[in-house]
Amino acid sequence: MSQTLWLKLPHGEYPVVVGQDLLTTLPHWPDGGEAPKALILVDQAVSALADPLEAELQHRGWATARLSVSVSEDFKQLDALMEVYGALLDLKATRESILVAIGGGVIGDAAGFVAATYQRGIRWVGVPTTLLAQVDSALGGKTAVNHPRGKNLIGAFHQPSLVLSDPACLNTLPxxxxxxxxxxxxxxxxxxxxxxxxxxxxxxxxxxxLxxxxxxxxxxxxxxxxxxxxxxxxxxxxxxxxxxxxxxxxxxxxxxxxxxxxxxxxxxxxxxxxxxxxxxxxxxxxxxxxxxxxxxxxxxxxxxxxxxxxxxxxxxxxxxxxxxxxxxxxxxxxxxxxxxxxxxxxxxxxxxxxxxxxxxxxx
Ligand SMILES: NC(=O)c1ccc[n+]([C@@H]2O[C@H](COP(=O)([O-])OP(=O)(O)OC[C@H]3O[C@@H](n4cnc5c(N)ncnc54)[C@H](O)[C@@H]3O)[C@@H](O)[C@H]2O)c1
Missing domain, CATH: 1.20.1090.10 (Dehydroquinate synthase-like - alpha domain)
Known part of the structure; x- marks a missing residue:
């Protein structure tokens, strides 16, 4: 049981799917080209959520890598993101590759910013795991990192290609x-x-x-x-x-x-x-x-x-x-x-x- 909403913009559209079993079925998953590759950036508090998604991607023939990180506002720093850029380079990610963000607003904002800037822009998919991210931060393409002088001061508008909001992702949320x-x-x-x-x-x-x-x-x-x-x-x-x-x-x-x-x-x-x-x-x-x-x-x-x-x-x-x-x-x-x-x-x-x-x- 799921509902698909579309964000229609002058330069294209993308689906936001709200419903159950999305991490095993991956509806509307983008095309990965001839050698599909995905880096999965996941909040380590919810790293188990990446298992079914990664298994399904591999089953579909995608090469995958996973980076599990400890999340706090400190992760939204340019320095911290070097590890993510490095993981994309290790995967030999190209403009056809996809960055998958599994986590709350911190992971979404950071992953979106990396996707906006790696090789001048690659696609990304949001899998929000906090209620706040599902109803707000994962939608709308505002991506950002912090500067020591203020929050979200460095960023870009970069819309995801797909958002999958599954209520099961929230089961462990405090x-x-x-x-x-x-x-x-x-x-x-x-x-x-x-x-x-x-x-x-x-x-x-x-x-x-819930x-x-x-x-x-x-x-x-x-x-x-x-x-x-x-x-x-x-x-x-x-x-x-x-x-x-x-x-x-x-x-x-x-x-x-x-x-x-x-x-x-x-x-x-x-x-x-x-x-x-x-x-x-x-x-x-x-x-x-x-x-x-x-x-x-x-x-x-x-x-x-x-x-x-x-x-x-x-x-x-x-x-x-x-x-x-x-x-x-x-x-x-x-x-x-x-x-x-x-x-x-x-x-x-x-x-x-x-x-x-x-x-x-x-x-
Ligand atoms: N881009 C936007 O439009 C937008 C809008 C609002 C907020 N934001 C940003 O979003 C961030 C806040 O987002 P948030 O509240 O999702 O914070 P968050 O990503 O820091 O997550 C909150 C806490 O919940 C943990 N967590 C995440 N999912 C979990 C789960 N399913 N089970 C257990 N623990 C889980 C995280 O590890 C973290 O400790 C801020 O950085 C804010 O600037 C962005």
Whole structure:
């Protein structure tokens, strides 16, 4: 049972398959030319997932090599990637070869960047193994590595040739990483779809428990929404993909202010959405009753508490948001579920008021 979605772009299209048994059946696998070769880059936390995929490729006559790596943000460094380029060279990979990325957002971002740059670009296939990667990072072709001065500062747009999202890949995912993915899923519901939000309000605990009856349709729905945004604005220049930044302005600042050590990305986005919903209300865009409804859901999903941070420290990180133009931060706010409002003139007093309120939610 699987669903295939297509990302249609002016220069081509590729399938994103969501469903079961994908690692043994490899649907829509790209053609490998006369001497097909694949390097499988896999997060060592999930290296067993590479076994059926590699066996099936070999059965189909592919020459394969596997590189299993320990994953942390440190892997998204140019230095660390030399080992991957080296493995491609050892395999004598050509422009027809394929790099397969099995892992979460770190592996996907790094593999995509290697694929964008090895011999000026080879194809890659994403097999996302975190919920966050299945609903977000594996889609859309943004690849990146970090610079000591900031995250994701070096990168390229390089679309994969195929994405295989199998719920079985998530079976070993720790609870906090599942919550992190849920954060991004809630973002899609809040920004695009009242119906999806209603479903999540009823079933988010089943989703967290990886109940396939809820999980598979939810992942497919998110993929559909993200692919629509990417198809309309592949290189993120028209403002259409900006919607996907909901909750991220505050979330990114929180991650940076805590040196990327305290929150998973989606956990920080959950805090960011608590902030953005309250800010939408305080700025008069979102009616109070609706804000209350959204905040009820957002406060139920467990995330680590806010650390003791001084507001000016966080405010400074917000000012340096990558998406800011000049000195103006582009706040993605809500007028209603599914109705996003881009506010470039949020008053300082409103920001500080919301900061105080999310630090003292009961008051
Ligand atoms: N390219 C994009 O559009 C985009 C979007 C959002 C985030 N990102 C990037 O994605 C990264 C975060 O992604 P992530 O949350 O997937 O992090 P991750 O890749 O670091 O994975 C999180 C943790 O889960 C482990 N893991 C992965 N799959 C597992 C599984 N099935 N079972 C058990 N453990 C597993 C990993 O080893 C790691 O410890 C960040 O680097 C962020 O910048 C990219």
């Amino acid at each position: 609870e906090r990483d599942r919550i992190s993915g849920l954060g991004e899923i809630v973002k899609y519901a809040l920004t695009y779809s009242p119906e999806f939000l209603t479903e999540l309000e009823q079933h988010w605990r089943r989703l967290l428990a 109940d396939p009856a809820v999980l598979v349709p939810a992942v497919a729905r998110c993929c559909e929404l993200k692919l629509q945004a990417v198809a309309a604005d592949e290189h993120d220049v028209l403002g259409i993909r900006e919607v996907l930044n909901f909750g991220h302005t505050f979330g990114h600042a929180l991650e940076a202010a805590t040196a990327y050590g305290s929150f998973r990305h989606g956990e920080a986005v959950l805090w960011g959405m608590r902030f953005a919903v309250k800010l939408s209300q305080v700025c008069g865009h979102l009616p109070e009753a609706q804000a209350l409804r959204l905040l009820t859901l957002l406060w139920q999903i467990p995330v680590p508490p806010l650390p003791a941070l001084a507001w000016p420290v966080l405010r400074n990180h917000i000012k340096h948001d990558k998406k800011a133009r000049g000195n103006r931060v582009r706040w993605v706010l809500l007028q209603d579920v599914g109705q996003v409002y881009l506010d470039l003139d949020v008053p300082e007093a409103a920001l500080e008021q919301v900061w105080v309120s999310i630090n003292h939610p009961g008051s």
